[in-house]
Amino acid sequence: MRSNKLRELMKAEKPSLGTHVHSPWPSVIEMVGISGMFDYVEYVAEYAPFDLHTFDNIGRAVDMFDEMSSMIKVEQEPRGHIASRAIGGGIQNILFADVRTVEDVEDCVRSVRAETPDSGGRHGASMRRNVRFGMDAGQPAFVEAMDDAVVAIMIEKAPAVESLEALLSVKGVDMVQFGPADYSMSLGLAGEFGHPKVKEAEKFVIETCLKMGVAPRAEIGLPDQAKRYLDMGVRHFCMGTEVSILMNWFRTQGEEMKKVLQGA
Numbered sequence: 001m002r003s004n005k006l007r008e009l010m011k012a013e014k015p016s017l018g019t020h021v022h023s024p025w026p027s028v029i030e031m032v033g034i035s036g037m038f039d040y041v042e043y044v045a046e047y048a049p050f051d052l053h054t055f056d057n058i059g060r061a062v063d064m065f066d067e068m069s070s071m072i073k074v075e076q077e078p079r080g081h082i083a084s085r086a087i088g089g090g091i092q093n094i095l096f097a098d099v100r101t102v103e104d105v106e107d108c109v110r111s112v113r114a115e116t117p118d119s120g121g122r123h124g125a126s127m128r129r130n131v132r133f134g135m136d137a138g139q140p141a142f143v144e145a146m147d148d149a150v151v152a153i154m155i156e157k158a159p160a161v162e163s164l165e166a167l168l169s170v171k172g173v174d175m176v177q178f179g180p181a182d183y184s185m186s187l188g189l190a191g192e193f194g195h196p197k198v199k200e201a202e203k204f205v206i207e208t209c210l211k212m213g214v215a216p217r218a219e220i221g222l223p224d225q226a227k228r229y230l231d232m233g234v235r236h237f238c239m240g241t242e243v244s245i246l247m248n249w250f251r252t253q254g255e256e257m258k259k260v261l262q263g264a
Contacts, residue, residue, distance in 0.1 A: 001145040004092045005069035006040045010150065010174065010215060010236075016040065018071060020219075020241040021050040030243060033065035037212050040069040042238055045082065046097050047073075052085055057131055059090020071095055071150070080111035087112065088128030095177065098162065100159045105216035108153060109172035114146040120171075121146065150174045156182035168212045174192040175215045175236065178205045194203050206232050217231060 009016045012107045020042040032041045062070045076098035082096050096108040113121025125138035180193040209216040211235025217236040218229040
C-alpha cells in the first residue's frame with residue numbers, strides 16, 4: 001500500500017500544504033506534482049464533474065509523485081459510496097462536506113475505516129486499484145492504510161458550530177475546515193463572509209480544534225493571507241483553485257484586451 005504523505009506530516013506535527021483542483025483531467029494533477037510544491041492535491045468532487053474512472057485516473061497521476069498525497073471533497077449524498085470508490089481509486093484522504101450532527105460524523109468515519117473490531121469501520125475488502133486489484137485485499141496493510149486515511153470534515157452549518165465539541169469528540173476525526181459561505185447562509189447572512197458573526201465562528205472553530213487536538217486547516221488564495229491563520233495556530237493550508245485562477249484571468253485580462261481593441 002502507498003505511503004500517505006499528509007498523514008506522515010500530521011504524525012510528525014509538521015505543517016502541510018495542499019491545492020484544490022476541479023478538473024477531472026489527470027494532467028492537471030501531474031502539473032501540481034511536477035511543481036514539487038504541494039504535499040497533496042484535493043479534488044473538489046463536490047463541485048466538479050466526475051465518474052468512477054476519474055478516481056482511478058487521479059490515483060494514477062498522484063502515484064507518479066512519491067512526495068505527494070491526495071484528498072477528495074465529498075458531497076452530502078451519497079457520501080459513503082463516493083468515499084469508498086475514491087479510496088478504491090487511490091485517493092487517500094477524505095474531506096466530508098455538510099456534516100451537522102454527531103451521527104453524520106460517525107457515519108463519515110465509518111465509511112473510511114476498515115471493518116475490524118479495533119477500527120470500527122465498515123470499509124470492506126475489495127478488488128480495486130488501491131489494493132492492487134485484490135492482491136492486498138483484506139490484508140493488514142489495507143487495515144493500516146484505512147487507519148492512516150485522514151478524515152476531515154467541513155464545519156459550515158450553524159448546527160455543526162453549535163455542537164462543535166461533540167462533533168470533534170468522535171474518534172477518527174483528524175482535520176477540520178471552516179466554511180464561511182455555507183455558514184453565513186445558514187445564519188441568514190448569505191454572501192456576508194466577513195460578517196462579525198462569521199469571523200467569530202471561524203475563530204471559535206479554530207480555537208476549539210486546537211484545544212481538542214484536531215488539526216484546523218485554512219483555505220487561502222495567496223500566501224500573504226496565511227499570516228492571520230498562522231498567528232492563530234493553524235499549520236495546515238490548502239491554497240488556490242485552478243477554476244478561480246482561470247476566472248480571474250478571464251475577467252481581468254479580457255477586460256484589458258477589450259480596452260485595447262476599443263482604442264484601436
